[in-house]
Amino acid sequence: MTHHRSDLIRTLVERGFLHQCTDLDGLDRKASEGVITAYIGFDATANSLHVGNLVMIMMLHWIQKTGHRPIALMGGGTTKIGDPSGKDETRNLLDDATIAANIASIQEIFRPFLRFGDGPSDAILANNATWLDSLQYIPFLRDVGRHFTINRMLTMDSVKLRLEREQPLTFLEFNYMILQGYDFVELNKRYNCTLQLGGSDQWGNIIQGVDLGRRVANAELFGFTTPLITTASGAKMGKTAAGAIWLRADRLAPYDYYQFWRNTEDGDVGRFLKLFTTLPLAEIARLEKLQGAEINDAKKVLAFEATRLLHGDAAATAAAETARTTFEQGGIGEDLPAVTLPAAELAAGIPAWSLFQKAGLAASNSEARKLIRGGGARLNDQKVEDENQVVTGDAVTGGVIKLSAGKKRHALVKPA
């Protein structure tokens, strides 16, 4: 193992963020000599980021923590184009209003991870629409376009794959890499940004920026990519029954976020602790050694720490406590998702299947029936045998009715 002099590179390497780097030693040197400015771009295709983006956010966090300056670049301009990398098909184009709303919503997510401001290592939030929107076609082609050869562009994976699979690639998308390259140069000019980080699928786009910087500005730029984070069983991270694991609390409750991490596969615990928490490596090494049932303790730490970073101490503590009472004591956790039901409706009696549907544990009435028939439904921890069983006010214990779908999904019904 080579020795890295800078805290930044050492941290990123030791924690498993490195996949490829254009010049690791050169970057290490720069980072040990002074403050460097680094950026990561984020698409604005949805109104929240998800765990897939969390690796990037964690890197920005470490950049700042090791004394450097992170830039979170919102792709207000490039989202209008659509990145073809890793996609078989052209994306639907979003309108300006949607993109603007998405950006506003996404920005909130960075707040717990980064300190924004004007200081030397304070984070900057930028939006590439600032410079891309006003580009003039002919001048742009003359100044920037001449540095890109079609020959080279055709060798990029994002392009090559589409061509090989005989999937169409529009000229619009073909331009994406040029604009991303231009972003890097623009950020270099504005903020003296010299490093771009991204997922491994961004390598090609990043390289284009590095080259462009050298050609038009004689700037020494660096590129750094992370491995694609998959689970031990090979699945892409972040998809569950409920859909994507969103980072905004209004799209995924902190309790569910906690549960997502709590249910990590054994083989992933160590790697995830390094990537998604800020615990010291020595502590992680200790947790990683746990075997068998004890590994659950490591998972709890992972879940708590990850939740704390995103949603704060209080939310993490509440989620952990709810999980503890629910799973370890079979009790009722306060933080479980709850729905209220008019007391009159309950007094009149409501069929079990309807109740499960209303509580959000089944997407439709049919699904609720299937759940009950399959033996996966419980009411106050008693298995529901008959889907037509009528539930009345008698079922209320301690002010609530606890419903469970399977072992992991629980909800509360409160009469009101």
Next chain:
RNA sequence: GGAGGGAUGGCCGAGCGGUCAAUGGCAGCAGACUGUAAAUCUGCCGACUUAUGUCUACGAAGGUUCGAAUCCUUCUCCCUCCA
């Protein structure tokens, strides 16, 4: 512009006039086993107050037929080859 091929449930992919709510696989949900893990096995997997019932669905709209995912016409989109 010309000639062919294609569009099926979250995805892949069969079906090519009735027995098709549509084979298979993946994904998902639940059960058993466990450690709120993985692997394995089992069941479920369009909707509907659950009915040997109704409705919606095989790109869209019409048509033929007692009956169409399956045949015909037009349209939309995609692909391949030729120009």
